[in-house]
Structure formats: C-alpha cells, structure tokens
Amino acid sequence: DADVTQTPRNRITKTGKRIMLECSQTKGHDRMYWYRQDPGLGLRLIYYSFDVKDINKGEISDGYSVSRQAQAKFSLSLESAIPNQTALYFCATGGARSNEQFFGPGTRLTVL
C-alpha cells in the first residue's frame, strides 16, 4: 500500500463549486503539506501543518483552506473554485528531523 494517498485522483468541476481534496498518510509523520504544480512554475506551497493543532499559510494560500482532522489526515478545500485553480495538487508528509518529504500521487483538478 502507498504511504501517501490522495483522493480523488482526477476531478473536473465548474466555477463556483466547493471542492475538497483529501490526503492520508501511513508514515507516522507529524508534518503534512499541500502543493500545487503549474507548468513553468514548479511546486508552490499552499498550506502546511506541523501537527494536528498547527496550520500555516504557504506562498499561495488565497482561495484555499485546510483541515487537519488527525495526524494522518490533511484535507484541502477550494470554497468557490475558479478556472485559475486548475492544476496538479500534491500532498506531502515529512518528519521533524529530516528535510525529505514524501509525496502522494497527485490530484489533477480542472475547473471549467
């Protein structure tokens, strides 16, 4: 089984809809991250959480919110999706003593 899972893997939605992307990990890490990937822009950090009671904004948090339901679960919400939120979204997890982060397989989101 994969260490970091993301659901759904693909989603097509319409402008104005609320969308939730979910992430689960079995690595036992405290730290979890949400990134988006756009062509030519690399991976940009949206939100991150160092433990269940800790939530921090990343570089591009506007239009997004997150919820850390448990150590193993971190979900990303788009309250009212817009077309420029069309992107690949990745969840990642990491430990406090290492810089290595482990990524999920990604969710391809298309907002029409």
Added chain:
Amino acid sequence: DQQVKQNSPSLSVQEGRISILNCDYTNSMFDYFLWYKKYPAEGPTFLISISSIKDKNEDGRFTVFLNKSAKHLSLHIVPSQPGDSAVYFCAASELRGSRLTFGEGTQLTVNP
C-alpha cells in the same frame, strides 16, 4: 520573488553521457538542498540532498555539488540512462524539517 531558480526548462542528453542540471538560489539562510525526480502521473520522489556544511554528496550515479559563495548547486548524473528521463526539481530549506522552496523544474530527456 523566486528564491530557487532552475533556468533551463529542458535538457537533452545521449545515453551514457553526463547530465548536468543546475539550480541557483537567492536566500542565504537556506541550509539544506534537495533534488527530486518526477515521472508523469506520479508524485515527486526524493533523489539526493546536501547540507550547507558540505560541497559534494554522492550516491551511485548521482552527485550533487554545492557552491555556497555562488549560491549555486548542480546535479550530475553519470552515466545517464533512458530511465532517468523525468522532471527534476531542486528544493531548499532553512532548517531541518522545515518547509521546502522548489524551483521550476528541468525536463531531462535521455536519448538511447
């Protein structure tokens, strides 16, 4: 403000030759540097890292070089293999276990 930059969007190399991927950074507080590899439809996977107290780290065919005075790092792959064809991301962080800042990525193509 792009703190980590990969100026070459793509690189094409013949099988068996050396691949050199470059990365520049502007934040002098960065202390740890990592390279990730990403295949299509998969999440990025960790490849190799280096701490700022070193100038070279080697792992099999992969070597990362760090020039702190120039704020530049490079990834050397020798010999290059077709299976190395992927997008390579450079990343940096200020503290162990803290958030990563990624570059834009370089698409490496190794031709048989």
